[in-house]
Every structure is written in C-alpha cells, then in structure tokens.
Amino acid sequence: MSGSKRVEWIDVAKGVGIVLVSFGHLRNGDGESVWLPALDAPIDAIYLFHMPLFFLLGGLTFSRRGGFKAFLVRKAKTLLVPYYVFSLYFLAKPFAILLIPSMRAAFQTSHDYGIAHQFLDVLVMGNGLWFLMAFFVGECLMYGLTSLTDNGRVLAAIGMASVILSTFVSSQTGWPTLPFQIVAGVKAAGYMCVGYVLKEGAVDVFLEAERKDLVVFSPEERKRAVELYLTTSMTTTEVVEHLGYPTRQCLERRLAKDPRYAGRMRIPIIPPGNQAEGDRTGIGRHAAEASRPAAQRGRRAPLGQGTSFVK
Structure with missing residues (x-):
C-alpha cells in the first residue's frame, strides 16, 4: 500500500x-x-x-x-x-x-x-x-x-x-x-x-508516547491546541512548543478531522518523507492558509499572546 x-x-x-x-x-x-x-x-x-x-x-x-x-x-x-x-x-x-x-x-x-x-x-x-x-x-x-x-x-x-x-x-x-x-x-x-x-x-x-515523559493529554487540551492553530498563524510546531502538548503528529490528526480544515486536506499535512523537517518546509501551512479568513492570512501571533485567541 x-x-x-x-x-x-x-x-x-x-x-x-x-x-x-x-x-x-x-x-x-x-x-x-x-x-x-x-x-x-x-x-x-x-x-x-x-x-x-x-x-x-x-x-x-x-x-x-x-x-x-x-x-x-x-x-x-x-x-x-x-x-x-x-x-x-x-x-x-x-x-x-x-x-x-x-x-x-x-x-x-x-x-x-x-x-x-x-x-x-x-x-x-x-x-x-x-x-x-x-x-x-x-x-x-x-x-x-x-x-x-x-x-x-x-x-x-x-x-x-x-x-x-x-x-x-x-x-x-x-x-x-x-x-x-x-x-x-x-x-x-x-x-x-x-x-x-x-x-x-x-x-x-501511541503518538503521544514518543514524548519522554509519556504524558497522555485530555481531549480538552487537544481541542485547545486545535483552536490555537486555527485562530492564529502559528505552525503546528509552534503550537506544540508554546503549549507543551500534544505531539505534532497528534495535532495534525486532530486538524485533519476538523470540519474547518479537513475538507481541504486530501493528503497528510506533512508527507511521510518530510516529517523530519516539520513545518519548517512550509508544507501544509500554505494549504492551511486557504481555509482561513482573509483578515487572518499571513498574520503571525507572538508566542506569548497566542492563548488570547483561544475560546
């Protein structure tokens, strides 16, 4: 396959x-x-x-x-x-x-x-x-x-x-x-x-088990990470670094299932061959921009202010 x-x-x-x-x-x-x-x-x-x-x-x-x-x-x-x-x-x-x-x-x-x-x-x-x-x-x-x-x-x-x-x-x-x-x-x-x-x-x-502390995060915490990604211009890597959870792969799975985003994604956010590069390659970020309101496109939220956008 x-x-x-x-x-x-x-x-x-x-x-x-x-x-x-x-x-x-x-x-x-x-x-x-x-x-x-x-x-x-x-x-x-x-x-x-x-x-x-x-x-x-x-x-x-x-x-x-x-x-x-x-x-x-x-x-x-x-x-x-x-x-x-x-x-x-x-x-x-x-x-x-x-x-x-x-x-x-x-x-x-x-x-x-x-x-x-x-x-x-x-x-x-x-x-x-x-x-x-x-x-x-x-x-x-x-x-x-x-x-x-x-x-x-x-x-x-x-x-x-x-x-x-x-x-x-x-x-x-x-x-x-x-x-x-x-x-x-x-x-x-x-x-x-x-x-x-x-x-x-x-x-x-399984995805979160790659973390050395093996902490499994709650559905509410995963939802918070999705909301932060969708309401700011942070990349998935930046969201994970800012919140400290979940893993990037777990966040990408959640994003792919979100109706505000999933309908535009027919391939993984980061193809398997480029996972080592993460969001630094820009793969996925450009595709994601199409699903954002025009006023938000290209906007970058300071890491310290990211949570102000979470409902």
Whole structure:
C-alpha cells in the first residue's frame, strides 16, 4: 500500500481470526461436529469471540476517506463482490444434489438444498458467506454514525446498544427474518463502534508516547491546541512548543478531522518523507492558509499572546 503504513499487530490479529474461523467451520451445515465430535467444546468457545474480534478490528481500521460514493464503491468491491463470487459454492450444492440425489447423504445434514430456497437464502438473505454481507452493512452504518457524531462516548453507547438490540432480535423465534444480514450488520456496526472509539484513544496514546515523559493529554487540551492553530498563524510546531502538548503528529490528526480544515486536506499535512523537517518546509501551512479568513492570512501571533485567541 503506497502512502500508508500497515499496523502489524492488527494484521496478526486478523490472521489469528481467520484461523479460528476456519477451525470453527469443521462442523456441517447444521452446526454439528459429525466428523470430529471431540472438538465441540473448543469450537463453542471460539464462537464466543471470533466474529466480534473481526468486527472490532474493522472498527480499528475504519475510514471514511474519499467521500461516500468512493467509500461505497470500495466496500462493494472488497465485500459484496467476494460474497457473491465465493457464495457460488453454496449454489453448487443444490445443483449437485439435483443431478446426483445420493449426494444428500454425504452432506449429513437436514438443510433444505432445494434450488429456489438456496438461491433466496444466498442471494437475498445473505446466508452464504454471511459475515461479508454483515460487514458491508456494518461499514455503511458506521459511515452514517461517524458522519453524525465523532463523540467517543456517544459512539460507544450506540455500539453497546446495537449489540444488545441485535442479539435480542436474533434470539426471537417467529419474527420475520430481514434480508441482507441486516440484523447481523447492526451487531457488526456495534462492535465496530467500540473498535473505532478504541482506535481514537489508542492512536493518540501511541503518538503521544514518543514524548519522554509519556504524558497522555485530555481531549480538552487537544481541542485547545486545535483552536490555537486555527485562530492564529502559528505552525503546528509552534503550537506544540508554546503549549507543551500534544505531539505534532497528534495535532495534525486532530486538524485533519476538523470540519474547518479537513475538507481541504486530501493528503497528510506533512508527507511521510518530510516529517523530519516539520513545518519548517512550509508544507501544509500554505494549504492551511486557504481555509482561513482573509483578515487572518499571513498574520503571525507572538508566542506569548497566542492563548488570547483561544475560546
């Protein structure tokens, strides 16, 4: 991936999750361990957390970059297309049984492999590789939620409520089943909300950990730094030096998310190759000037008077 750096421990966690999912699918279509009954207990334990783990990691890596149209196209390519391609396996079974009826006994399951039922089940209900469909629904819900609010407490509360509500709905017998794994998608979005909130805190802690004193600053202090940058002509480096917090990288992340500034930034404030130079190169500062009122452009506040501009 050009221009981005993968987080190794997230990739490792996803790899562990894939292994656990594969292990959990040593059962037949009815969830019975007819081939390896001794694995029932460990498989039950794995089912307690392996899918929530995937969705939580999805929240850690969630991004709305590129706008909704680009986001939707990207997620359709990476989730919907694989879902329908690999779900052809589920459609192959009814054709095989239709041609060779004796094969039904080999599957050792009472599942309805009628062609009409299987097509509806896979193409509309999303019961093929269901987690891909649920992931797609969850990602779309996450886009809407994070567009409405960036408040970590609100998102965490919505996430927990979504998990509880979807668990309740899915446990009800006799209720109509919604198509496209909508209920599972709501649960996925709930776990993703939690992962997203954890990411927001964890990334700032990681960026601030480069400070030798390892002090983690409060949201109010980070907001104060953003306000000082946006209401004066200080560079990010000058703001950090003046306030003593946060780190420059953390401030740049906060600026990139601020609606007064983020809409004009499609690349990092300081490209990775120039980070050693900081704001001394002028990169980012010229781009930032376009988002400032005309009366403020080019104005430089003395370091001792910078806080007079903070609301």
